[in-house]
Amino acid sequence: MKFTKTLGELSVVFFFLALFYNCERRYFEFDKLKDVTYSPxxxxxxxxxxxxxxxILARNQLDLIQTDAEGLITLVYEDNLIEVNPFQLLPPLEQKMEYSLGTGIPGTLTFNVPGSLNYADQVDIDYPAPQDQKLREIKLKSGKLLIELNPSFPGITPDIDLDFTLPGIILADGSTYSVSKSIPSNSPNTFTVDLTGATVDFTKGALADDRFALDYDATINYNAGDQLGKNDKLDYGFTLQDVEIKHVIGDFGSQQIPIAKDSLKISIFGQVSSKGKVRLTNPKLFFEINNGIGLPFRVLFNELYSYNEVVDQTYPILFQTFPNPFPINSPVKIDDTVATSLEVNKDNTSIIEILSPTPKYLIYDVVGEVNPGGGPNYNFISDESIFKIKARAELPLEGFVxxxxxxxxxxxxxxxxxxxxxxxxxxxxxxxxxxxxxxxxxxxxxxxxxxxxxxxxxxxxxxxxxxxxxxxxxxxxxxxxxxxxxxxxxxxxxxxxxxxxxxxxxxxxxxxxxxxxxxxxxxxxxxxxxxxxxxxxxxxxxxxxxxxxxx
Amino acid sequence: MKSIKITLFAFFVAFGISTKAQNDFTLYQMRAIPQVTTVNPSAFPLSKVNIGLPVISGTYLSFGNSGFAYSDAVRLTDDDSLEIDLDNAIDRMSDRNIISSYTRTDLFSLGFKAANNYFSIGITEVFDTRFFYPRGLFEFLWFGNGGSNLGQRISFNGLGLDFIHYRKIGLGWARRIGPNLTVGARFNYLYGGEAIYFSKSQLGIATDPIDYSLTVDAGMEVNTSGIRRISDISSGGSVSTDDILDYLLRGNNKGYSIDAGFNYELFDLFNISGSVIDLGSINWRDDLETYTLEGGEFTFDGVDLFSLVDPIVGETSASGLQNLVDSATNFFTDFDTLPNKSFSTPLSPQIYAGVTYNLTNRVRLGVLSRSQFIKGDLSTSLSASLSATVGNFFSTSLNYSVYGRSLGNLGVGLSFNLAPIQIYVITDNAFVAFQPYNVKNTHLRFGLNLTFGRDYEL
Structure with missing residues (x-):
C-alpha cells in the first residue's frame, strides 16, 4: 500500500515534468527561419x-646604377656612341684634271712629203682644290685613274705615237706610271690605270701643292698632203675614280663639322610634376672623345639645355669656366688615336640649375671645328682616323628633395x-x-x-x-x-x-x-x-x- | 532545399545531443538487472543465477555532444520565428568538446551466487568513438581571425578523432565480508580490433594585430591499428579464413583492465558504495601505421612583391608565389609515416561514489556522483534517484542528473520479468524523446536476461 502511494506520487511528479518539458515543434519549422547575418x-x-x-643593384641589368667605394649610388645615363666620318673634311677628289697640248704654229702647214713632228716637254697638271685647302698626298687602298686622250688633228692621216709619264703617280710596286701607245689622230682614246696601293703625290717633288707633273713625248706622223693647223691639239684628262683612301696629307683648311645633336632621357624624373624642388648637388656630364684625325680640333657646344616636358620649359646651361669651344687632342702620327674627356660639372657650368626643375631630357648640339686658327696647317686623315664621341650623364644621388x-x-x-x-x-x-x-x-x-x-x-x-x-x-x-x-x-x-x-x-x-x-x-x-x-x-x-x- | 534544411537539422542535432558517454546512473541503482556488476563489481544482483543470452542480453548505445544543445544554436524568438544563434552556441562550449558515440554489446554473460560470493563472466564487444573539437575551431569559423582575435592564438589543440574497437572478456568476483561490507573486482582481458588514436594534436593560428601576419603552429601524431586492413578489404582485397581467424583469435592487440568496488550498509538505512571502472589500457601491435607531423611553426606574412615583379625591368614572375605555396603545402602535408610503432590507448576510467537511503525495503533514495577521465580531462556528474521494486518481477529507477554541462537529464529504468526472462530498458536521459532540441545527451541500454532465484526485497 505504501509502495503504491509512493508510485502514485512519482507518477504525478513525472507527469508534470513531462508537461513542463513538452515537445516544442516550432523548433523544427524551418520555414520560419530568419535570415542569418554572418559577420566574420x-x-x-x-x-x-x-x-x-x-x-636594385643586383637586378641592375641596364647598367643604370653604379656605386663608388663608399657605396654612394650614382645614376648613369649613357647615349649611344656617335662616330664621325673624317673624310667629310676632304675636298672632292674625283675631279677632272686637264692639260691641252697645242701645235704652236700660227697658220696651216701643208706637208708635201711624209715625215713627223715631235713634241716633248714636262708640264704641270693642277688639282682644283677649294680655297684654303691643299692636297699633298693621297695614299690609295684602291681606285683607278681615268685617262682621256682627245686628239684633234683633222688634217693628219697616220696615228700619233705618244709616250708619257706621270711622276706623281707611284704605283704599288714603287714605279712611276708611264705609257707608250699609238692613237688615232682624230678620235678620243680612253683607258684606266689601276691605282691599287698607289700613291698620288701632289707636291711635284716638294715644289708645289695640288699639282703633279706630266712628262710627255708625242710624235705626229704625217703623209704628203696632210695638214697641221694652228688649232690642232691633244687634250689630256686625268680623273681619279672609285677611290678608297688609305690616307690623305694636306691642308684641309678651317672647317666645322656636325658631331652630335641628340638628347639624354633622364628617367628618374619621369612622373615628377613641376611642384617642388629637386637639387642634385654633384651632377656631371661627360663627353668621351677618341680622335684619330691628325688635325687641330676643338668641340663646340652650340646648344646644351634641359627640357621639362610637363611644363614645356627649357633651361639652357651657362658655361661659366668651362671653355666652349673645348680643344681636344689630336694624334701626331698616322694611325694613332688619342682620347679627350670633357667634363661638364657644377664647378664649370650651371648644370645644377638646369637639372633642378626635374627635366626629363638633356639636349645637346655639338659640332667640331678643325684647324680653328687658320692655315697653313698640313695634317693627315687616314682610314684609321676614327672620331668617336660618347655622352654620359652621371647623377650621384646626393642632394635634397x-x-x-x-x-x-x-x-x-x-x-x-x-x-x-x-x-x-x-x-x-x-x-x-x-x-x-x-x-x-x-x-x-x-x-x-x-x-x-x-x-x-x-x-x-x-x-x-x-x-x-x-x-x-x-x-x-x-x-x-x-x-x-x-x-x-x-x-x-x-x-x-x-x-x-x-x-x-x-x-x-x-x-x-x-x-x-x-x-x-x-x-x-x-x-x-x-x-x-x-x-x-x-x-x-x-x-x-x-x-x-x-x- | 529541403535536403539542405535536413542537413542543417542533422548538424545541429548531431552537435547538439551530447554526453561524454557511458553514463550509467540508472543502472547503478538497479540491482535487479545483472549488468549492474559492470558499474560496480561489488554489487550483488537480486537473482542467484543470471545468464545473458548472446547478443540480445545487453545493448548499450549512447551518443552526444558536450558542446551545446540544438536549442543553444537554434532559438525561438518572440515573433514566433526561428533564429540561428551561433554566438550563443559557442558561448556554451568549453575549450575542448567531444562528440561521442559508444556502443557496447554483450556477447555472453553468466553470473551466480555461491554462499557469500557472486561470480560472473562476460564477453562484451565495445565500439568507442570520440571526436574532439575545440571551441576555437568554431570561433575561428564564425568570428574569423580578425577583430578581438587579433593578437590571440586561436587554439585548435586537441582536435582529433579517437576510435577503438575491442572485445572485453571479464571475470568478476564479489564477496560479502562481514554483515555490512561487500567488495568486488573484475579482471578484464581486452582484445583489440581497430584503433585510431590522436596521441598528439597541437594546432593553432595566431594573427599579428599590426601586420596581420598569420602564424600556424602544428604538431600531430596519429596512431592507427587495423585501419589499413579495413582499407584493403574495402578496396577489394581478398580475405581468407586464416585472415578471419587471425583477426578474431590470434591478434596481438592486447590489454587488461580492472574494475573494483564496494558496498557498505550503514544502520540498515544507508548504503554507501563506490567503484572504479575501466582502469587499464590496450597495447596495439598489429597492422600499425603512425602518422606524425613534426611540431613547428609556419608564418605567412605576405607576398614579396619584388619576387613577383622586378622593380627595375618590370618583368613578372610567378616563381616567388609558387615557392610560398609549396612551403605552405609542405608544412601541412609533410606527414611522416612510421609503419611499426606500437602504441597504447588508455581506457577512460570512471569513478562512481554514491549513497542511498532506504525508504522501505523496496524503495530507496540515492545520490550518486560519477567522474570520468578522458585524455587528461576530468568530468564529474551528479544524480539523485528514486528506485523501487515490485514483487520479484518489476523494478524501476528514476533519476535526475546533471552532466556534460547539461542540467536537465531525467533517467528512467524499467525491468520486467516473465518467469526467468527479464526484459529491461534503461536511459539516463528520457527527455530526448520529448525535447530533443534541449538535450545534449542520449543514452539507451536494453536487453534480455535469464534470471533465476530472484529476491527483489533489499
Missing part, C-alpha cells in the same frame, strides 16, 4: 616586401558591389631606411561625374595619418644606421560609404609628396645598403546575410 572578421597579410638598394609632388592617375574598376563588406582596415607598415619623408594620398575619382567634367569622390587616407614614410636620421658620418630603424604604421579604414565610392569610381589618383631629411637645409646621400620595407595587411569585416530560402 578576416585578417590577412597581403604584402611583405623589402626593397633594398642592394636588390623639397616638397616634391608625384602624381599618377590609374584606371580602376572594382567591377561589382561590395555590400557584403561592412568595413575594411588596411594597415601599412613601413620600415624606412632612406632619408626620405613621404606622404601618400589616394583619391577615388569618377571621370563621368558632372557631365564628364569629373569629380573626386573620396580619399582613402586621412590627412593626419598620411605620412607613409618617416625619414631615417643620418648620423655624424652622414649615413643612416640600418639596424636601428623603427616601424611606421598608417591605417586606412574603408567604411561602407568609401566602399560605395570605390564601386562608383573609375580612376584612382595616387598622389605622393616627397621630402628628404631636413630639406632644403641639408643634403643627403643614398648609399647601397639603404633599404625600404613595406608590409600591408587587411582586416575585412563581412556582413553576409544568408536568407532562409538560401538554406
Amino acid at each position: 572578421q578576416l585578417a590577412l597579410p597581403l604584402v611583405n616586401s623589402r626593397l633594398g638598394m642592394d636588390d 623639397d616638397t616634391l609632388k608625384i602624381q599618377d592617375t590609374v584606371e580602376f574598376s572594382l567591377g561589382q558591389t561590395v555590400e557584403e563588406l561592412e568595413s575594411a582596415t588596411v594597415n601599412i607598415i613601413t620600415t624606412n631606411g632612406l632619408p626620405l619623408d613621404a606622404k601618400l594620398q589616394i583619391y577615388l575619382y569618377d571621370s563621368k561625374a558632372n557631365n564628364n567634367a569629373g569629380q573626386v569622390l573620396d580619399s582613402l587616407i586621412t590627412l593626419d595619418n598620411n605620412q607613409i614614410f618617416v625619414s631615417g636620421v643620418p648620423g655624424a658620418n652622414g649615413k643612416i644606421d640600418q639596424t636601428t630603424l623603427e616601424d611606421q604604421t598608417i591605417q586606412v579604414v574603408l567604411n561602407q560609404q568609401t566602399a560605395q565610392s570605390m564601386v562608383t569610381s573609375d580612376k584612382m589618383i595616387i598622389s605622393a609628396q616627397l621630402e628628404t631629411y631636413n630639406a632644403p637645409n641639408q643634403s643627403i646621400k643614398l648609399f647601397n645598403d639603404y633599404g625600404l620595407g613595406i608590409k600591408i595587411g587587411v582586416n575585412l569585416k563581412g556582413a553576409i546575410t544568408v536568407g532562409s530560402s538560401d538554406i
Whole structure:
C-alpha cells in the first residue's frame, strides 16, 4: 500500500515534468527561419616586401646604377656612341684634271712629203682644290685613274705615237706610271690605270701643292698632203675614280663639322610634376672623345639645355669656366688615336640649375671645328682616323628633395558591389631606411561625374595619418644606421560609404609628396645598403546575410 | 532545399545531443538487472543465477555532444520565428568538446551466487568513438581571425578523432565480508580490433594585430591499428579464413583492465558504495601505421612583391608565389609515416561514489556522483534517484542528473520479468524523446536476461 502511494506520487511528479518539458515543434519549422547575418572578421597579410638598394643593384641589368667605394649610388645615363666620318673634311677628289697640248704654229702647214713632228716637254697638271685647302698626298687602298686622250688633228692621216709619264703617280710596286701607245689622230682614246696601293703625290717633288707633273713625248706622223693647223691639239684628262683612301696629307683648311645633336632621357624624373624642388648637388656630364684625325680640333657646344616636358620649359646651361669651344687632342702620327674627356660639372657650368626643375631630357648640339686658327696647317686623315664621341650623364644621388609632388592617375574598376563588406582596415607598415619623408594620398575619382567634367569622390587616407614614410636620421658620418630603424604604421579604414565610392569610381589618383631629411637645409646621400620595407595587411569585416530560402 | 534544411537539422542535432558517454546512473541503482556488476563489481544482483543470452542480453548505445544543445544554436524568438544563434552556441562550449558515440554489446554473460560470493563472466564487444573539437575551431569559423582575435592564438589543440574497437572478456568476483561490507573486482582481458588514436594534436593560428601576419603552429601524431586492413578489404582485397581467424583469435592487440568496488550498509538505512571502472589500457601491435607531423611553426606574412615583379625591368614572375605555396603545402602535408610503432590507448576510467537511503525495503533514495577521465580531462556528474521494486518481477529507477554541462537529464529504468526472462530498458536521459532540441545527451541500454532465484526485497 505504501509502495503504491509512493508510485502514485512519482507518477504525478513525472507527469508534470513531462508537461513542463513538452515537445516544442516550432523548433523544427524551418520555414520560419530568419535570415542569418554572418559577420566574420578576416585578417590577412597581403604584402611583405623589402626593397633594398642592394636588390636594385643586383637586378641592375641596364647598367643604370653604379656605386663608388663608399657605396654612394650614382645614376648613369649613357647615349649611344656617335662616330664621325673624317673624310667629310676632304675636298672632292674625283675631279677632272686637264692639260691641252697645242701645235704652236700660227697658220696651216701643208706637208708635201711624209715625215713627223715631235713634241716633248714636262708640264704641270693642277688639282682644283677649294680655297684654303691643299692636297699633298693621297695614299690609295684602291681606285683607278681615268685617262682621256682627245686628239684633234683633222688634217693628219697616220696615228700619233705618244709616250708619257706621270711622276706623281707611284704605283704599288714603287714605279712611276708611264705609257707608250699609238692613237688615232682624230678620235678620243680612253683607258684606266689601276691605282691599287698607289700613291698620288701632289707636291711635284716638294715644289708645289695640288699639282703633279706630266712628262710627255708625242710624235705626229704625217703623209704628203696632210695638214697641221694652228688649232690642232691633244687634250689630256686625268680623273681619279672609285677611290678608297688609305690616307690623305694636306691642308684641309678651317672647317666645322656636325658631331652630335641628340638628347639624354633622364628617367628618374619621369612622373615628377613641376611642384617642388629637386637639387642634385654633384651632377656631371661627360663627353668621351677618341680622335684619330691628325688635325687641330676643338668641340663646340652650340646648344646644351634641359627640357621639362610637363611644363614645356627649357633651361639652357651657362658655361661659366668651362671653355666652349673645348680643344681636344689630336694624334701626331698616322694611325694613332688619342682620347679627350670633357667634363661638364657644377664647378664649370650651371648644370645644377638646369637639372633642378626635374627635366626629363638633356639636349645637346655639338659640332667640331678643325684647324680653328687658320692655315697653313698640313695634317693627315687616314682610314684609321676614327672620331668617336660618347655622352654620359652621371647623377650621384646626393642632394635634397623639397616638397616634391608625384602624381599618377590609374584606371580602376572594382567591377561589382561590395555590400557584403561592412568595413575594411588596411594597415601599412613601413620600415624606412632612406632619408626620405613621404606622404601618400589616394583619391577615388569618377571621370563621368558632372557631365564628364569629373569629380573626386573620396580619399582613402586621412590627412593626419598620411605620412607613409618617416625619414631615417643620418648620423655624424652622414649615413643612416640600418639596424636601428623603427616601424611606421598608417591605417586606412574603408567604411561602407568609401566602399560605395570605390564601386562608383573609375580612376584612382595616387598622389605622393616627397621630402628628404631636413630639406632644403641639408643634403643627403643614398648609399647601397639603404633599404625600404613595406608590409600591408587587411582586416575585412563581412556582413553576409544568408536568407532562409538560401538554406 | 529541403535536403539542405535536413542537413542543417542533422548538424545541429548531431552537435547538439551530447554526453561524454557511458553514463550509467540508472543502472547503478538497479540491482535487479545483472549488468549492474559492470558499474560496480561489488554489487550483488537480486537473482542467484543470471545468464545473458548472446547478443540480445545487453545493448548499450549512447551518443552526444558536450558542446551545446540544438536549442543553444537554434532559438525561438518572440515573433514566433526561428533564429540561428551561433554566438550563443559557442558561448556554451568549453575549450575542448567531444562528440561521442559508444556502443557496447554483450556477447555472453553468466553470473551466480555461491554462499557469500557472486561470480560472473562476460564477453562484451565495445565500439568507442570520440571526436574532439575545440571551441576555437568554431570561433575561428564564425568570428574569423580578425577583430578581438587579433593578437590571440586561436587554439585548435586537441582536435582529433579517437576510435577503438575491442572485445572485453571479464571475470568478476564479489564477496560479502562481514554483515555490512561487500567488495568486488573484475579482471578484464581486452582484445583489440581497430584503433585510431590522436596521441598528439597541437594546432593553432595566431594573427599579428599590426601586420596581420598569420602564424600556424602544428604538431600531430596519429596512431592507427587495423585501419589499413579495413582499407584493403574495402578496396577489394581478398580475405581468407586464416585472415578471419587471425583477426578474431590470434591478434596481438592486447590489454587488461580492472574494475573494483564496494558496498557498505550503514544502520540498515544507508548504503554507501563506490567503484572504479575501466582502469587499464590496450597495447596495439598489429597492422600499425603512425602518422606524425613534426611540431613547428609556419608564418605567412605576405607576398614579396619584388619576387613577383622586378622593380627595375618590370618583368613578372610567378616563381616567388609558387615557392610560398609549396612551403605552405609542405608544412601541412609533410606527414611522416612510421609503419611499426606500437602504441597504447588508455581506457577512460570512471569513478562512481554514491549513497542511498532506504525508504522501505523496496524503495530507496540515492545520490550518486560519477567522474570520468578522458585524455587528461576530468568530468564529474551528479544524480539523485528514486528506485523501487515490485514483487520479484518489476523494478524501476528514476533519476535526475546533471552532466556534460547539461542540467536537465531525467533517467528512467524499467525491468520486467516473465518467469526467468527479464526484459529491461534503461536511459539516463528520457527527455530526448520529448525535447530533443534541449538535450545534449542520449543514452539507451536494453536487453534480455535469464534470471533465476530472484529476491527483489533489499
